[in-house]
Amino acid sequence: MAGFRFRLQKLLNLKQQLEDKAKNELGLAMKAHELEKRKLALLDAGIVRISDDFRQACSGTIRPERIQAIRTWLEVQKTAREQQLDAVKKSGENVDKVRVKLVAAMQEKKILANLRDKEFEKFLKQEAHNEQKLTDELVSYRESVKITAVGMEGQ
Known part of the structure; x- marks a missing residue:
C-alpha cells in the first residue's frame, strides 16, 4: 500500500504560512488600534479635567491670565484630540x-485543504478497491487450488 501524497502540499504549506503571517499582522494591527483608542480616551479625560478647571476659574475670583492659559491649553488638547481621532x-x-487580507x-x-481531503477520500476508495481486488484474486486462487487438488485425488 503506497502512502498518500498530495501533489499541492507545498502550495498548501505556503498558504498556511501566509495565513499565519496575516493572523500575526492582524494581532499587531488590533493592538496598535487599541493603543490609539487608549490615547484618545486619555485625551478625552484630560479635556474633561481641563474643562472643569476652566469652569472653576470662571467662577469665584476671576483671574483673566489663568482663564486665558486654561483656554489656550484646552484648545491645544482639542486639536490633539482631533489628530488622535484621525489616528x-x-x-x-x-x-x-x-x-480582509x-x-x-x-x-x-x-x-486547497478541501481539495486535499477530496483527493485523500479518492485515495482511500482506490486503496479499498485494490485490497478487495487482491482479496478476490486470493480467494479465487484458493478455490482453484482446492478444485485442482480435489480433481487430482479422484484420479
Whole structure:
C-alpha cells in the first residue's frame, strides 16, 4: 500500500504560512488600534479635567491670565484630540485591511485543504478497491487450488 501524497502540499504549506503571517499582522494591527483608542480616551479625560478647571476659574475670583492659559491649553488638547481621532480612524482602517487580507488567505488555504481531503477520500476508495481486488484474486486462487487438488485425488 503506497502512502498518500498530495501533489499541492507545498502550495498548501505556503498558504498556511501566509495565513499565519496575516493572523500575526492582524494581532499587531488590533493592538496598535487599541493603543490609539487608549490615547484618545486619555485625551478625552484630560479635556474633561481641563474643562472643569476652566469652569472653576470662571467662577469665584476671576483671574483673566489663568482663564486665558486654561483656554489656550484646552484648545491645544482639542486639536490633539482631533489628530488622535484621525489616528484611531487610520488604525481602524488598517485593521480592516489586514482582516480582509486574512480572510482571503484563509479562503485560499481552505480551498486547497478541501481539495486535499477530496483527493485523500479518492485515495482511500482506490486503496479499498485494490485490497478487495487482491482479496478476490486470493480467494479465487484458493478455490482453484482446492478444485485442482480435489480433481487430482479422484484420479
